[in-house]
Amino acid sequence: MSIPYWGQSLLRVLGGIVAVLLPAGTIVYLFLFKMMSFMQSRLGPMEAGPYGSMQLFAEVGKWLQKEDLAPEKADHRIFKMAPLIVLVSTFLLVAAIPFGPDAWLTNFEAGVFYALAVSSISVLGILVAGWASANKYSLLGGLRAAGQLIAYELPMVLAVIGVVIQAGSMNMQDIVVAQNTGEIFGLSLIANPYVLTQFIGFVVFMIAIQAELTQPPFDMPIAESELVSGYMTEYSGFRFLIFFIAEFATVGVFSLIASVLFLGGWGIPFSWFDWAGLDDVADWMNVAGPLILFTKMILLSFIIMWVRFSFPRFREDQLQRFAWKVLIPVSIANIVVTAILKVAV
Structure with a gap:
């Protein structure tokens, strides 16, 4: 049965909404409401629903009922646009992620390039929010965010270059297949997830994600105490x-991207089922693939939130020094070694 173009577009929009909101809700409940509570020896929300399972809906209902206020001297039109710019950048990010052999929203040939480019849009929303609020604290937060996000975008891009060199493609689907059909030392038991061969790039990428999300210890743009x-x-x-x-x-979407680039994405080693390539992958992987990818996303989100609840905030000078003097040189060294090994081997 062929689906008309408008139907395909509608399904893509609905799929994008699910791919963004479902991970967001899961991360809030599992990690913000429960994991942080147990890390701090308390129960967390328990009243709304069994074991507090409906607390997320209660929070959303509460915020929907609150009055939408804006400062008198704010630039009201731009002030109201800022949150939408940040949210739209997240929806645009998910468009490049493959969820299965045929389960994707858009199969960009330069999907990695697209994802890294779109991730920069959120900086504009944060800058706009800080400037349009007519508040000195908001402006300082916006300027801090701009400096931080620009500084950490470079190591994030450099960390991904090693993956692109090794896979020989910027297409995310090709990167998934390359990992699940690869071998390590002639063994195909675990295929070749790039978290093994690109471990340095993986660590740099995860640190850069933490900074891009303005999560502790990189939360200077928010810094409640300051x-x-x-x-x-x-x-x-x-x-x-x-x-x-x-x-x-964005925590969920960045975790999805990291899962695709370093953990084999929606796939499992093709040799387990005698699959030779993408055409041989059974149709049921379009159903199982999203579940596999979602599981990997939860694992990486756990790491991100664990760091968030465990480390104190950097000073601004420490943050910039760490990006420019540590992460960027390490990323460049990783690219050089990867390129040499790619040519030699």
């Missing part, structure tokens, strides 16, 4: 909720 929540200070009601959703949705 900037009263920074660029979000003047936001309330639904617009604050959008920032909140975008933050945790």
